Amino acid sequence: MKVNWVLWLLILSVALCLVMLFSLSVGAAPISFQKIINLFFQGPGTSDYSIVFDIRLPRIILGFAIGGSLSLAGVILQGMFRNPLVEPYTLGISGGASLGVSLNIVLGFAAINRMSLPLSGFLGAMLVIGFLYLTSFRKGMVNLQGLLLNGVMVSFISSSLVMLLLSLTSSDSLQGIIFWIMGSLGESDTLLIKGMVIVSLLLLALSYLFCLHLNAFVLGEEEALHLGIPVERTKKILFLISGILVGFCVSVAGVIGFIGLVVPHFMRKVVGHDHRILLGSSFLAGSIFLILCDTIARTVIAPLELPVGVITGIVGGSIFVYTLTKGKMNHA
């Protein structure tokens, strides 16, 4: 059992490395594996070096952090709500971020300083988290159904407000907003990428302190309490962990859908329901999935690139439907 877990983590880590290497080598200018390894030892100077290490690598690292975070947030939220349909964007955190960014673009701050974009997205996300926290977490008790409904409503309200902004604004801003909402790993600021990696790994470690709590939650809140889990405190912390993860992801890379819903599902089928393995393996699988999708997004019509959210939706959805129906066929 425990041997299995180590094996899965090993397999996924190796797969992640391979996918990273693959993604480094393909693109508008294909560069062979051999060459990449040579470049690593040669050091900077050539144009190939800057393509691999200055353009492709940051993207891959960002994909690692964002894919992992979104999928981790998905596992945590699905575990906490005991609802497999909950995903990181259900709670309206992405909606808040979108609204923040849209406002920013419309008001013209983005034109003055590009760094104001992630900042406004983050502010929007944190406002929603704060709102949900204050409205649903009162008197030491948390009504999860209420929290979910509030989140869905916030999501609707903010997407309507974004629509309103879209309908009122000039076509320049329109394009900016739509591209941002579709999501992209094109962020090139090293500080943001580093920050994202650190946040995602820190919160992964933090979430592991609650893996047993999540296992107990599978049985329901009351049962978890009977097993000695401080349920109310746990719910608050898990909500904050997933909220902050999503807030960071959305403000750095826009709204990249589907990972947080599909990857946890898929991993549950593969490694089982125990959160001690599910958290880590979902993080790795999310990273792999997003890096692959991003590689497709930037190579299909190179040198132009497709929005990565489109690829995650199409690829992830198809794979998911395929495995689900295939499983059913076998059962019948």
Next chain:
Amino acid sequence: MLEIKSLTCGYSKKSVISEISFDVKMDELFGVIGPNGSGKTTLLRALSRVMKPMSGEILFNGVNVEKIPLRDFAKYTAVVSQLLPFVEMTVEEFVLLGRIAHFENMQFVESKRDLQIAHECMALTDTLRLADKPINQLSGGERQLAQIARALAQNPKLLLLDEPTAHLDITHQVVILDLLKKLVHERKLTVIMVLHDLNLASEYSDRLALISNGRIHKVGSPEEVINFSIIEEVYKTVVVLKKNPVSHKPYVFIVPQQELLKNKIMRNQDLQE
């Protein structure tokens, strides 16, 4: 062991149970009976700390339970709730969840001892043979036994059960209640169980509390509580009481209304003759 002192408890200002007081002694099998909606489950939810008392207190070995951290509380107290589990995990994984409260800080994987205890509890409840089966593929009786195994894996001193025999056939009813009786004797376990079935309660409980409209109606031995005038008053139903010929515990017979009418007619005929 457990002292309940004028406990009042309910949902949002409306109290469901009020001024409940009784003691439960060490290694006693204590039954709680009462009509539907009388507050039995609420009482158990208060004892298991799912609900906070509005007033009154619950003392565990003299300490107010509110003052015990939840995790420590779970080391002495285990709960078997009314709802049977329906999850995809295997029986072994399910029973091992009972060990969580005993994990050290930063312990993520069960130790050999945890595994050993879980296996002992599964053997005791005859679920060891199901260890690798998913819970949701078991029958109701097997799921209830798995649930009891999980509670025992917590190594509790106090075990609270909410209708452990509901929806089970007589085989499982007897298996489960015999097991509880055995645990009380062999492990010095204290058991409080809510039961619907008066006859099972009478047969197995050392003492009984009868709850009616959220208040204690009577606490005492089965012979004292299962008395035909008390039962008829609380349940508002005509019953006949006899003794179980083997155990000599009180046994409640119900009387259908048709039979009552027939009896009356016969008695009238007797009178006329």
